[in-house]
Amino acid sequence: MARSSWILFWAAHQCMQLAHAGLNSPFNAVQLLLVAAVAASSNPVIFGAAICSRLFSFAIAVPFVWDSYFWCAQTDAALLFALLPYAWASLRARRSVGDRQDIADVFHQNAGTARWQLSLFYAASGFWKINTSFLNPRYSCAPFFVFALLDSYLPGAATLSTKTLQVLATASAWMTISGELAIAVLLARKGWSHRLGVMLAILLHGGIAIVPPPNNAVPFSVSALTRVLLTIPQGLELLLEELRSTISPVTVVSRSASGLPGMMVLSTAAAAAAAATAAVMIRTHLHPAFSTEGPDLFVAMYAVLAVLACRALMLESRKPSSKVVVSGAGGRMRHAFFVLVAATYAFGLPLLGLQDLGSCNMYSNLRLHGGSNHLLLPTGLLQSSLHSARVHALGGGVVRVEATNSTVIDALYPAELTPHFRDSERLLLQRAGHGARMFSGGKARVLGIASVPPRPPDAPAVPFTVTALEFRRLLAEARAAEEAFSVSYARLPGCCGDESWRINATDGPRVYLVEDGRGSRSCKRDADECDADELAMLPPPRLKSAYILGCHILLWTAEICIAQRETLATLYGRLHIRQVRSLCSPFFLRMPLTGAGFFTCALAP
DSSP states (O other): OOOOHHHHHHHHHHHHHHHHHOSOSHHHHHHHHHHHHHHHHOOHHHHHHHHHHHHHHHHHHTTSSOHHHHHHHHHHHHHHHHHHHHHHHHHHHTTSSOOOOOTHHHHHHHHHHHHHHHHHHHHHHHHTTOBTTTTOTTTOSHHHHHHHHHHHHOTTGGGSOHHHHHHHHHHHHHHHHHHHHHHHHHHTSOTHHHHHHHHHHHHHHHHHHTOOTTSOOHHHHHHHHHHHGGGOHHHHHHHHHHHHHHHSSOOHHHHHHHSHHHHHHHHHHHHHHHHHHHHHHHHHHTSGGGTTOOOOHHHHHHHHHHHHHHHHHHHHHHSOOOOOOOOOHHHHHHHHHHHHHHHIIIIIHHHHTSOOTTSSOTTOOOOOSSSOOBSSOOOOHHHHHTTTOTTSTTOSOEEEEEEEOOHHHHHHSSOBOGGGSOHHHHHHHHHTTOOOOOBOHHHHHHHOGGGSOOOOTTSOOOOEEEEHHHHHHHHHHHHHTTOOEEEEEEEOSSSOOOHHHHHHOOSSSOEEEEEOSSSOEEEEETTEEOOTTSGGGSOOOSSTTOOOOOOEEOOOOHHHHHHTTSOHHHHHHHHOOBOOOOOOOGGGTTSOOOOOOOOOOBOOO
């Protein structure tokens, strides 16, 4: 049976993920054995079992996973369904006479589905960034990446003029949007256009991979590039043949004739891995917060993948695929189904407010509660329409948390990452007119509170807004920790508003909750006792996974007072500091609570 080189890439990626997560459970050990067996044999039955085990691992972690996990789950699921007929044929071949199907046909048959899935993912990633906050150079997430690269790898970056830095801060958002939308359009096509799209994806994720902490999303780059390679099966087959000729036991003369290109590719890949790992490690160790970090093996893996992907593109351009894989009615239905799922996930769920965590809006500054800041489409429609339903899973409106001494809540929100940025990087951002502050409650949720620097004792608390359901969950977590705490909050009137509404508006008196950690509590609305339907008095949410994860950081500054006289559109653009994400999908209702999180920028002056 022919072996597909993509299986080897997939197996290497899964081994890295499992090693990074730790083999601390028998299930992880079983998964690793299945992945190793796949790499050794490429048997379609074992490959299908390995994909199933990884999909199950994803399902029990949902909804608290990054967007790359959703991308991988959908592309792997589509491949699994394409693989099923071949796995069944392989099982039958053990009992009767007949040729086994070539597993390489699976990848040619599935390439079109993977191409459209990834095109939709990249299109949504660029589309949701078309909002007033991401396009504003004072609060956009984009300059954090561009300026981190400048500060890390451009000698003399500190000598750049203020005007140049301002232009770069403004252009960074449009470069990001243009790049992601270009990749989406090109990946959906065939021929040289598609190969150009793959090359742009390699460049985009390469830039992300070499960003120093805390925004070093290298696993995301590795995951994305591994799935992009699904769309060039012919090039991967030719690459595997070339590498086989390099490492096969042939004579020196024969190897020098046929294996030289493969030797050059392997040497280049090894050199790129070493250089990229060393460069990122050096820049990482310059920051005191990460001075003890070891080498990031995901950087090395990405460098190897990038070199091999470039070689596969070269080979495919010289010898395009002539293989015609007939896809019957079942194949067309499978293709249509997974493309529809991808479109619903990428565009439909954020629009309705059914998913934010793990959707295609990472680092997008997209607002999903209290009104949308997108220039073309609304978001969070269900939350807006149900805001007056106080106990509904999607209702209850927006809550502003003004002060708390809870160690649990304070560790999760607002989770400011600013101390993890180098002073030189922050200085570049400030010179460009950027707020140079970032908040990410999602990082504390997914990676643990140790990944977020604690708030200094003398630092003032930063108020933030959350949805009512997320506030109830925070109270439940603080109570589960059996800590004595107090919190003051205010419910906001209506469903939507501007920054002045978030900062100042209240729907009735402020609420003061005091708990002793042993089940006794006092709840006051000014001087009156709280009603039974007050948020602080409601029981914890029953649907553990149906949580609205939303936080909006509020900073009282002189600029806010000045900007309040401006138009609503300008308020959204200038004052939007942080919008995090919401998740409440019926698909996830029965999933266990294993964590929580989202990763998004929260920037403020």
